[in-house]
Amino acid sequence: MFEVLATRQLSDAVFEMKVAAPAVAAKAHAGQFFILRVDAEGERVPFTFSDWSAEEGWIRFIFMRVGLTTHKLTHLAAGDFLADVAGPLGVPSHAGGLGRVAVVGGGVGAAVAYPVARAMCAAGDEVTVILGARNAELLILEDEFRALPLKDLVVMTDDGSAGRHGLVTAPLKELCETGAIDHAMAIGPAIMMKFCAATTKEFAVPTVVSLNPIMVDGTGMCGACRVSVGGEMKFGCVDGPDFDGHLVDFEELMSRQRVYVDDERVADAEFSKGCSCGL
Amino acid sequence: MRPVDETPKPRHRPVKGTRIPMRENDPLERIASFTEVGLGYDAAEAHTEAMRCLQCAKPPCVDGCPVHIDIKGFIGKIIEGDECAGVEVLKTRNALPAACGRVCPQEEQCEASCVLQRTGQPIAIGRLERYLGDFDLARVPAERCRPEIAPASGKRVAVVGSGPAGLACAGELAMRGHGVTVFESLHVPGGVLVYGIPEFRLPKALVQAEIDMLAEIGVRIVTDAVVGTTYTIDDLLTAEGFDAAFIGSGAGLPIFSGIPGENLNGVYSSNEFLTRVNLMRAYEFPRSDTPVWRGRTVAVVGGGNVAMDAARTALRLGAAHVMLVYRRAEEEMPARHEEVHHARQEGVEFVMLCSPQEVLGRDGFVTGMRVTRMELGEPDESGRRAPMCVIGSEFDLECDTVIMALGTRANPLLAKAAPDLELDKRGYIVTDADGATNLPGVYAGGDIVTGSATVIRAMGAGKDAARAMDAWLRRS
Numbered sequence: 001m002f003e004v005l006a007t008r009q010l011s012d013a014v015f016e017m018k019v020a021a022p023a024v025a026a027k028a029h030a031g032q033f034f035i036l037r038v039d040a041e042g043e044r045v046p047f048t049f050s051d052w053s054a055e056e057g058w059i060r061f062i063f064m065r066v067g068l069t070t071h072k073l074t075h076l077a078a079g080d081f082l083a084d085v086a087g088p089l090g091v092p093s094h095a096g097g098l099g100r101v102a103v104v105g106g107g108v109g110a111a112v113a114y115p116v117a118r119a120m121c122a123a124g125d126e127v128t129v130i131l132g133a134r135n136a137e138l139l140i141l142e143d144e145f146r147a148l149p150l151k152d153l154v155v156m157t158d159d160g161s162a163g164r165h166g167l168v169t170a171p172l173k174e175l176c177e178t179g180a181i182d183h184a185m186a187i188g189p190a191i192m193m194k195f196c197a198a199t200t201k202e203f204a205v206p207t208v209v210s211l212n213p214i215m216v217d218g219t220g221m222c223g224a225c226r227v228s229v230g231g232e233m234k235f236g237c238v239d240g241p242d243f244d245g246h247l248v249d250f251e252e253l254m255s256r257q258r259v260y261v262d263d264e265r266v267a268d269a270e271f272s273k274g275c276s277c278g279l
Numbered sequence: 280m281r282p283v284d285e286t287p288k289p290r291h292r293p294v295k296g297t298r299i300p301m302r303e304n305d306p307l308e309r310i311a312s313f314t315e316v317g318l319g320y321d322a323a324e325a326h327t328e329a330m331r332c333l334q335c336a337k338p339p340c341v342d343g344c345p346v347h348i349d350i351k352g353f354i355g356k357i358i359e360g361d362e363c364a365g366v367e368v369l370k371t372r373n374a375l376p377a378a379c380g381r382v383c384p385q386e387e388q389c390e391a392s393c394v395l396q397r398t399g400q401p402i403a404i405g406r407l408e409r410y411l412g413d414f415d416l417a418r419v420p421a422e423r424c425r426p427e428i429a430p431a432s433g434k435r436v437a438v439v440g441s442g443p444a445g446l447a448c449a450g451e452l453a454m455r456g457h458g459v460t461v462f463e464s465l466h467v468p469g470g471v472l473v474y475g476i477p478e479f480r481l482p483k484a485l486v487q488a489e490i491d492m493l494a495e496i497g498v499r500i501v502t503d504a505v506v507g508t509t510y511t512i513d514d515l516l517t518a519e520g521f522d523a524a525f526i527g528s529g530a531g532l533p534i535f536s537g538i539p540g541e542n543l544n545g546v547y548s549s550n551e552f553l554t555r556v557n558l559m560r561a562y563e564f565p566r567s568d569t570p571v572w573r574g575r576t577v578a579v580v581g582g583g584n585v586a587m588d589a590a591r592t593a594l595r596l597g598a599a600h601v602m603l604v605y606r607r608a609e610e611e612m613p614a615r616h617e618e619v620h621h622a623r624q625e626g627v628e629f630v631m632l633c634s635p636q637e638v639l640g641r642d643g644f645v646t647g648m649r650v651t652r653m654e655l656g657e658p659d660e661s662g663r664r665a666p667m668c669v670i671g672s673e674f675d676l677e678c679d680t681v682i683m684a685l686g687t688r689a690n691p692l693l694a695k696a697a698p699d700l701e702l703d704k705r706g707y708i709v710t711d712a713d714g715a716t717n718l719p720g721v722y723a724g725g726d727i728v729t730g731s732a733t734v735i736r737a738m739g740a741g742k743d744a745a746r747a748m749d750a751w752l753r754r755s
């Protein structure tokens with residue numbers, strides 16, 4: 001059992017949770033994830049570390065409430081327990097020796113982008129962060145990013161309620177056009193990563209994306225997380241989650257992410273029947 | 280240990296007869312649920328079957344068992360009506376008799392070597408073993424057969440993986456007085472016994488009861504511990520302070536066929552399909568949270584135990600039609616005969632001598648599978664006749680689910696974090712006859728050494744390594 005140490009609501013549907021998991025925290029690196037189960041009936045669900053402390057033995061993650069598991073998570077408070085936390089899983093993100101990098105974080109992807117940008121800064125890369133959200137309400141971690149020694153922070157919202165009006169691909173394209181970046185990293189919904197990769201491909205700027213296929217074990221045992229990269233079958237959990245964005249088959253990824261939509265709706269509806277939180 | 284019985288035994292007079300059949304649930308009823316298929320022997324049936332045993336002076340059956348269980352001995356105890364003593368005989372070599380009695384390929388092992396095999400009616404050794412295993416598990420914990428524990432040695436051993444190899448090794452080491460901690464990456468211990476082999480063939484409560492027993496003799500089990508990332512082997516031997524380690528991490532990396540369309544929704548590896556259903560209990564969805572795609576028409580590719588398990592599981596999830604697609608002939612399927620028999624009884628259609636060429640789909644979902652007919656050529660090195668494509672014989676099978684049961688390989692996760700550990704070219708760990716790897720104090724056994732094998736071989740390897748580790752620990 002893993003104790004919840006603190007929770008915080010960041011926006012309407014986005015939450016942060018801090019959990020005691022000393023063995024996992026001791027080994028965590030930026031870009032890696034872990035798998036949790038909420039309770040004895042729980043599904044195994046992956047989340048990326050948004051922060052951790054090896055010394056104090058905790059990990060932190062930010063999640064968007066989209067279905068059953070994330071709904072159950074919103075019900076937990078400090079002092080409650082998660083049934084399982086296993087990790088760290090996946091290959092750490094590459095940091096250092098990248099030169100001038102643009103890190104794009106869209107939606108909750110910002111939570112994953114934060115430790116990656118931090119690691120890159122620490123390793124001496126020159127980092128520009130582009131944060132995107134549908135509106136100002138959904139923008140997360142802006143203050144944390146501002147505290148990093150970034151070259152620049154560009155905020156984009158779909159409706160213009162904060163920062164610039166538009167999609168993250170606009171400033172990314174400008175950086176490419178002016179030859180201001182050597183590398184790019186995009187973390188967010190598959191569709192956003194697809195368009196980021198398409199943007200940089202034109203300028204041959206190497207671009208890494210952090211994929212989020214459906215997983216079960218997270219250790220290479222089941223193959224649920226397989227993705228096509230450059231025509232080859234890769235396992236998201238052990239070969240990734242970071243892959244070359246110019247080689248990823250995003251259509252396939254998005255199709256595979258939707259395989260259980262009907263079941264997921266049933267499960268959440270069942271749970272919501274007996275639940276009064278109104279989410 | 281029990282006191283030695285000194286009274287002379289009456290001479291055994293074998294009773295001629297045919298094998299006592301095992302009662303089973305009706306095929307049509309059983310495919311509606313995950314309850315166990317075989318019901319086992321009751322005491323009278325077990326005794327009658329045991330009475331058929333000749334109690335051979337030099338019993339050849341023993342050599343047929345990979346771990347040389349004293350088969351004559353435990354059957355002798357059933358004949359005498361002393362089940363407790365029978366369990367003790369079994370347990371000296373087999374940590375999980377209730378499991379092995381159910382899942383060993385007896386027809387190729389112990390029963391194949393029984394002298395009565397010649398008559399076509401070998402002793403039902405597996406069923407008798409199951410009978411004793413179940414007898415033991417049905418007792419209250421305090422009365423169960425438990426090993427005598429040697430005085431504490433002060434040494435600590437880390438066991439990686441809680442499949443049959445790890446569990447057998449842990450039990451043997453604990454019995455020899457060492458402090459044992461098992462590290463398991465999943466959230467439940469048991470390995471393939473819980474995530475692979477389905478409930479209807481091996482009830483999970485049996486495995487859990489054996490694991491509870493280990494806990495009672497002092498074995499600590501840490502789940503959610505991925506060795507290779509949460510801890511490396513080196514961490515275990517240094518920071519975590521273990522004196523030795525045993526690696527029994529299995530061969531958990533699914534093989535895909537590489538044909539087009541394999542990433543369509545509705546294509547599963549057998550590992551994923553069975554894990555969702557068995558470990559995550561997707562068959563209880565939405566009471567459990569994990570979904571599984573419930574196909575109407577399912578094609579399972581393969582011919583081993585895993586393929587049979589996947590096919591029979593698909594039926595139980597409500598499939599109207601399940602096909603088993605195998606590229607050789609039925610006689611060459613490596614699955615246990617009993618499983619083939621059960622699959623056929625339950626209505627699985629055998630599509631033999633066919634090899635998949637492409638998974639067909641629409642809008643991202645499976646709609647069928649293109650297969651080509653095969654014919655058998657000359658025998659290859661393995662003695663089996665190699666299947667060859669019949670040119671121009673392609674045809675399409677309609678289906679909405681495809682399950683690839685093509686076997687597994689070594690999972691590199693652990694070894695990647697142990698660069699000095701010697702592997703063979705396929706990624707399996709290299710050991711000597713005692714299970715010792717090239718790293719001092721590090722032993723290994725089970726599928727991660729031999730490649731996919733059997734429950735009893737993995738257990739045997741775990742026990743053998745434990746004996747060697749015991750000697751090593753006492754020397755060092």
Ligand SMILES: Cc1cc2nc3c(=O)[nH]c(=O)nc-3n(C[C@H](O)[C@H](O)[C@H](O)COP(=O)(O)OP(=O)(O)OC[C@H]3O[C@@H](n4cnc5c(N)ncnc54)[C@H](O)[C@@H]3O)c2cc1C
Pocket residue numbers: 033043044045046047048049061062063064065066067068069070071108111112211212213214215216241257258259260261264265268
């Ligand atoms: C490596 C990785 C890192 C991730 N990091 C984060 C993160 O930091 N924050 C965050 O909010 N989300 C993250 N996700 C996504 C998160 O796992 C899903 O949102 C979560 O599974 C939803 O579960 P649910 O039961 O609430 O919703 P559901 O209704 O069950 O699912 C909603 C959608 O989530 C995806 N999903 C469902 N089950 C799984 C599963 N077992 N594994 C992966 N995806 C699944 C599917 O696309 C599905 O359609 C990550 C995913 C991966 C693979």
Ligand SMILES: Cc1cc2nc3c(=O)[nH]c(=O)nc-3n(C[C@H](O)[C@H](O)[C@H](O)COP(=O)(O)OP(=O)(O)OC[C@H]3O[C@@H](n4cnc5c(N)ncnc54)[C@H](O)[C@@H]3O)c2cc1C
Pocket residue numbers: 382383384439440441442443444445462463464465468469470471472475476477504505506507527528529530531553584585588615690692693724725726727731732733734735737
């Ligand atoms: C579906 C199926 C049906 C089968 N049917 C039969 C049958 O009828 N009869 C028979 O004799 N055999 C059968 N087998 C084969 C048999 O189950 C295996 O040979 C046996 O389980 C191997 O035991 P093991 O202990 O080596 O590995 P496993 O049982 O695979 O156990 C390994 C354990 O280690 C854990 N692990 C892996 N990596 C790590 C890590 N890095 N850190 C921590 N833990 C880790 C795994 O999660 C797992 O729990 C079947 C196999 C399958 C898949």
Ligand code: SF4
Pocket residue numbers: 343344345346347348350373379380383384385388389390404405408735
């Ligand atoms: S362990 Fe398996 S092979 Fe050995 S006697 Fe028992 S059933 Fe036969």
Ligand code: SF4
Pocket residue numbers: 331332333334335338339340341350351354392393394395402404
């Ligand atoms: S070979 Fe057959 S008959 Fe002889 S002891 Fe073994 S089981 Fe009994």
Ligand code: FES
Pocket residue numbers: 214215216217218219220221222223224225226235236237238
């Ligand atoms: S999640 Fe099972 S192999 Fe990646």
